[in-house]
Amino acid sequence: MERTEPAARTGGVVGILALGGIVAALTQTLVVPLIAELPKLFDTTASNASWVITATLLAAAVATPVAGRLGDMYGKRRMLLASLAPLLLGSVVCALSTSLLPMVAGRALQGLGMGVVPLGISLLRDVVPAEKLGSSIAIMSASMGVGGALGLPFSAAIAENTSWRVLFWVVAALAVGVGALIAALVPGDHNRPAPAGFDLLGAFGLGAALVCLLLGVSKGADWGWGSGRTLGLLGAAVVLLAVWGWWELRVKDPLVDLRVTARPQVLMTNVASVLVGFAMYAQSLVVPQLLQLPKATGYGLGQSMLAMGLWMAPAGLMMMVMSPIGAKLSAAKGPKVTLAFGSFVVALGYGLSVPVIGTDSPWGLLVVTLVCNSGVGFAYGAMPALIMGAVPQSETASANSFNTLMRSIGSSVSAAVIGVVLAQLTTDFGGYALPSESGFRTAMLIGCGVGLVAAVVAAVIPVAATAPRPSATPDAAPEDAVEAKA
Template structure:
């Protein structure tokens, strides 16, 4: 086998990192794909605005359920294999959406797309197997940053196509990109190590229980503003989530082959990292909800900036790209001081970005600076969290633990969306007979984001990392397995 420092091995690992980052970008683009269309979907699909909102909600719910399941299956049957499997519903769902003319098939297609969202945690976990130890930190950071790049590119990409071509082209393009990713993974990405979790049983009861609990929780959180936070439906779903997730946790602790090993997630380093992940997910998402609205509100409000959807996407794009630009620096900080320090610094930078935004709300340039600073912090934080997780879990739990961490970030984002929606709905101003979020409402939302980012920094600073892990060395892969590792290498 070639040494990891040979030119050929270096080129091959660089290609693998690029392909997996490309997969993350495609997944992120899929999530933001319909944002420019949301106002037109009721007309396009001949349905109500309430029904059309399920086009976004379906993806969120499917992704939340699929991510931990894909992670566990990746540990059992191979991360590369599950990457390829995850891309199948992404392609099929995109085709279904492209052919849809009514809301039901569109929701079904978006749900299928959500099933493919396990691509990012699976890709990060596979890096531990196939990338040389000295490149692991930077490759994790790049892979994590791909979500920001995809989100940044998704808005202007979607808006440009929606304004100049049929909206169906959006989904055909994503289907083609997902097929391209699958082809590259099939021919270029090695299989990694033989799976130490292979042969274990799959916890179907745990998967159904976690899926049910998450659907109840996220459905209540995401639709609570529409249904009313005191409505029987919302309270019933949130109550059911508590009961189901408690029963699920009891089951996971008693079964011999759990979907998520709660004893591993209870380890202080993993538990505190996941807690910080929820807060970072909240802080990251708050500004991405506020800034686009400020950019698009009419100038006549006195604080809106009157930008089109396409212009808004272009103003937001540099912030997402900054995540990729800054990821190597974050990896260097992790190598020198440990991923705990990188996560703490990242959360503080996010808080700084929110602080800068407060006096700059009335200017496009000011919001650009604030979002760039915020996303620089997100890039640091997102690269550090998988390194902390993988430094504390056994090889057989890598994909499952990473997927659970990704789920924690998603829950943080969902709670953020609900909280910010309540703030903006309660603090409004009258504009031509329409209630719009007030300037004070936006300021309060940004202050909440700042406070949560500071809380994330405080939690991150308390993560108990053993001295041996201070430089992130515990996350490094062990001796490389042969490239054709068992049947998985080209299966």
């Protein structure tokens, strides 16, 4: 018998889970307004202060696939609450920090909470009626963009008008509130207990490989791309990933079922996710700089940090506005079409930036971010639908978490590539080297090209002829609830 939930209850569950996603995503941009102040606040160098951001990135990359697997084993709602615990603890540690080391440790703890987003998306499959699943997934996916976009004006406003510590106390309070709402109002998922133990060695292996990869990518510009540290880390990542893959194919209960991941629908969706993650992040690196650089450069707009955040915020909200439209498109044409269309819209947004850069009005850049993030909203809502349409229900959280990891890797590579472009194409301004107008144009054209490639990849995703049901009755066994063939 098909499970039904009252409309009000379903809407409340989706709203609570989306709020959790917004709070988790908020931590990613929370410290951006503080970057220039961190060396002075903690009496350290700019290079050391950058670990406040890097630590969160590394911790999130390691925690996301682990949280997904544990969610499949012990329940997604339970792991949602568990993921909020380090986010809360990390926020408190950051708020109380008086030196760099505890601040970095607190930021790493906050990163451990990023499993909230894929766990929330996966839980929807278990607690939301089938007819509302598509729109619910789209809204939950959009929460990532909303949280990231709101983080800039939110943190800038607080940092300019009160102590920076208030930022972290607010996030701590939000984490407590979301946890209480989940515990009280979100139903548990009906998940059969896992037949075997957790792949601890696989978790350590993947974690070590990701740390080497992302550390090499994120710090390569500081250390030098040809330095021994950078090349050693990237080389170690390749070796560790190869060994990890060998192990995962042989262990009885792997952290990530690579045979499921290798299914064409899942594999191609993950490839598209890396590309969309790259394209999404490129404009978020370029546009804030264009808004804040001095007008005397000829292409900067001279906006304050708070004004920049306010100009960027509507783009994140646009993801939420577009999410139900994307869900309707997926219902009519399939999520593959939505992903391809969204990727093309992202590329279109980058293309619109070419005549806009160098003008003296921020309105053109606002249009660019609105178009780009509209495309991201379409794409991010379609990815989990494609993934869940090709994996057993017993592996939903693990597969979604791995897909989220692929987006994060795309964003990290984007930061490295765009950083190199802007560092190489510079202009002298009062004795300081600033990214040049041609550098910004080149970066946006790269984003356009990657968006087009993502659209092509999405268009050729081989979707199974018979899609599995998006939800199952509470008593159905995972194997019976979803039958996916690639």
